[in-house]
Amino acid sequence: xxxxxKELIIIAGVAKNNVIGSKNQLPWHIKEDLKRFxxxxxxxxxxxxxxxxxxxxxxxxxxxxxxxxxxxxxxxNYQTNPETLIAHSLQEAxxxxxxxSDKAFIIGGQQIYQQAMPLADKLEITxxxxxxxxxxxxxxxxxxxxxxxxxxxxxxxxxxxxFSTYKKRPQSLKVNKNGIFIAFEGIDGCGKSTQIRNLVExxxxxxxxxxxxxxxxxxxxxxxRDILHQDSDPYSQAEKLADLFIIDxxxxxxxMVIPNLEKGHFVLSDRYKLSTIAYQTAQGLNxxxxxxxxxxxxxxxIVFIVDISPEEAIRRMKKEDISIRGKEHKFEASxxxxxxxxxxxxxxxxxxKDRKIFIINGERTREEITxxxxxxxxxxx
Ligand SMILES: NC(=O)c1ccc[n+]([C@@H]2O[C@H](COP(=O)([O-])OP(=O)(O)OC[C@H]3O[C@@H](n4cnc5c(N)ncnc54)[C@H](OP(=O)(O)O)[C@@H]3O)[C@@H](O)[C@H]2O)c1
Numbered sequence: 001x002x003x004x005x006k007e008l009i010i011i012a013g014v015a016k017n018n019v020i021g022s023k024n025q026l027p028w029h030i031k032e033d034l035k036r037f038x039x040x041x042x043x044x045x046x047x048x049x050x051x052x053x054x055x056x057x058x059x060x061x062x063x064x065x066x067x068x069x070x071x072x073x074x075x076x077n078y079q080t081n082p083e084t085l086i087a088h089s090l091q092e093a094x095x096x097x098x099x100x101s102d103k104a105f106i107i108g109g110q111q112i113y114q115q116a117m118p119l120a121d122k123l124e125i126t127x128x129x130x131x132x133x134x135x136x137x138x139x140x141x142x143x144x145x146x147x148x149x150x151x152x153x154x155x156x157x158x159x160x161x162x163f164s165t166y167k168k169r170p171q172s173l174k175v176n177k178n179g180i181f182i183a184f185e186g187i188d189g190c191g192k193s194t195q196i197r198n199l200v201e202x203x204x205x206x207x208x209x210x211x212x213x214x215x216x217x218x219x220x221x222x223x224x225r226d227i228l229h230q231d232s233d234p235y236s237q238a239e240k241l242a243d244l245f246i247i248d249x250x251x252x253x254x255x256m257v258i259p260n261l262e263k264g265h266f267v268l269s270d271r272y273k274l275s276t277i278a279y280q281t282a283q284g285l286n287x288x289x290x291x292x293x294x295x296x297x298x299x300x301x302i303v304f305i306v307d308i309s310p311e312e313a314i315r316r317m318k319k320e321d322i323s324i325r326g327k328e329h330k331f332e333a334s335x336x337x338x339x340x341x342x343x344x345x346x347x348x349x350x351x352x353k354d355r356k357i358f359i360i361n362g363e364r365t366r367e368e369i370t371x372x373x374x375x376x377x378x379x380x381x
Pocket of ligand 1: 022023089110
C-alpha cells in the first residue's frame, strides 16, 4: 500500500445464502468470529448504519469500546452517546474516519454494505457454511471485482466457517478475465526459475484455493530447441526464431494462458513476449516491429525482469554443469551479446511505459529477491 493511501475495509459475517441478519440481530453466535472482529477493528474507526448501531447498543448497552463509532442516519436530530460521531451520508462518515486514521472499517448492515462495496479496498468476510433465514443480506461478491487472497477454514462447535480476505482488483485487470498473469524475464542464469518457485509458494500460502498454472517459452515447438542447438553463433537465424517463438507463444496463449485466466487462476510464465523483444533485437531485428507483431497476445498483469550484470551472468554460467545445459548457451556465450540483451530488456521497459514491468536486482541473496517480488505482488494484486 503506497504511503498515505487510505484503506476502507468491509467486515461482515455472511451465510451460505448471503443472509447477514434477522430482525436487526446476527442470526448466529460464533465466539471465534467475534474475537477476530475485535482483533481486526480494535483501535480503528468503525462505520455503521443506524439499525446496526442500535442493535449493538441493545446487545452491549454501549457503543463498541476501543473504536471510534460513526453512525449514519438521515435524522438531523439524532441523539446518542456523546462519544459516537454522527454522519448523514456514507461519504461524510468516511471523511470523519480518515480525519484520525488511515484505515476505516465498514461494519454493516445491509444498506451500508451495499453503498460501500464500490468504495471499499478490501473485504474481510466470515463465510458461514450454512444457510439462515433472515431479512438482511450481503451484496454479491463478484469475481470480476474481487480477488480472494486468503482463506482459512474453521471448525466451530455446530457450525463450520471460513475467514476470507478479498482485495479489489485493479481496474486494468478487469478486462474479460478473472485470473492474474505474471511473466518472469531475464538473461539465463539470472535466477528467475528459483524466484518463480518462491512466488508460487507465496501465492499458495495465501490460500490453498489459489490455482497456479506454470508455463514457459518455448512452449511446445521442439524445432525452436533444435535451432538453438544447431550452432553457437548468437546472431544466426534471427527472423526464423522470432517467427517460431511468436507462433509458439500464440499457441500457449490459446491453450494455457487465456483458458486459465478465464477460470480465475494464476498463470506464471518463465519468459514471454519480452524475451523475443530482447533476444531478437539483440540479434539485429527491429524492437518496435517485435513489439507490434505480438500485440494480439494477452499482456501479463505484472512482468518481473530479474536483472544481473553481463559479468555476473558469465560467471554464473561458467559455474554451471555444461553437460546439463549443453549448447543452450548459444545466446549467452558472448559477453557483448549479453550486454545487448540487458540493454534491450531495460529499453523495452521504457518503450512499454503503460505496462507493469519491474526490474528486480538479481545480484542479492535469493531471500532478498523473493522478498521484493512478493512485496510487489502483494501491492499490485
Ligand atoms: N452479519 C454481519 O456481519 C452483520 C453486520 C452488521 C449488521 N448486520 C445485520 O444487518 C441488519 C441491519 O441492516 P439494515 O440494512 O437494516 O440497516 P443498517 O444498514 O445498519 O442501517 C440502515 C440505516 O442507516 C441509515 N442510512 C443508510 N444509508 C444512509 C444514507 N446514505 N444517508 C443517511 N442515512 C443512511 C438510515 O438510518 P435512518 O433511518 O435513521 O435515516 C437507515 O435506516 C441487521 O439484521 C444486523 O444484525 C449483520
